Amino acid sequence: MMQRRKIRPWSKLQKEVYLLVDPKLDFQIHCVAYRMGSQYGSTDLPRYWITLGKETIFDYPKHFIHSEGPDENSRIAYEALSIYPYSSETSEISNMLREYIDTPLSELMTKRSLGTHRHSSSRR
Numbered sequence: 001m002m003q004r005r006k007i008r009p010w011s012k013l014q015k016e017v018y019l020l021v022d023p024k025l026d027f028q029i030h031c032v033a034y035r036m037g038s039q040y041g042s043t044d045l046p047r048y049w050i051t052l053g054k055e056t057i058f059d060y061p062k063h064f065i066h067s068e069g070p071d072e073n074s075r076i077a078y079e080a081l082s083i084y085p086y087s088s089e090t091s092e093i094s095n096m097l098r099e100y101i102d103t104p105l106s107e108l109m110t111k112r113s114l115g116t117h118r119h120s121s122s123r124r
Contacts, residue, residue, distance in 0.1 A: 010094065014031070027052055028051045032046075033047070046093075048060045060093060
C-alpha cells in the first residue's frame with residue numbers, strides 16, 4: 001500500500017508568505033487544485049498565481065505553457081508541461097515556499113536549490 005504524504009492547509013502557508021511581504025503592497029498569492037476526472041481515473045490540476053494590484057505577475061501553469069523554444073529552459077518547461085498534470089507534483093511550489101520560509105537568512109544566498117522539501121529551523 002502506498003503511503004500518502006500529509007498535506008498542510010494552503011491557508012497556513014499563505015499566511016506565512018504574507019508575513020514576508022510589505023503589507024503596503026497589494027500582493028496576493030493563491031493556490032487551487034481543480035479535480036479532473038475521466039473514465040481512466042482522476043487527478044488534480046494545480047494552479048498557483050500571484051497578483052500585485054490588479055496585475056497577475058505569476059501564473060502556473062499558464063505562464064509556462066509555450067512552444068518549444070531555442071534555449072534549454074524553454075525545452076525543459078515544454079517537456080514538463082507536455083505531460084502536465086500526470087507527472088506534476090501538485091504541491092511542488094508549496095514545498096518550495098515552505099523550504100524558503102524555513103531556511104535561515106544566513107543560508108538563503110548560498111543555498112544551492114530550493115524545491116527539495118526538508119524541514120529546517122525557521123528564520124523567525
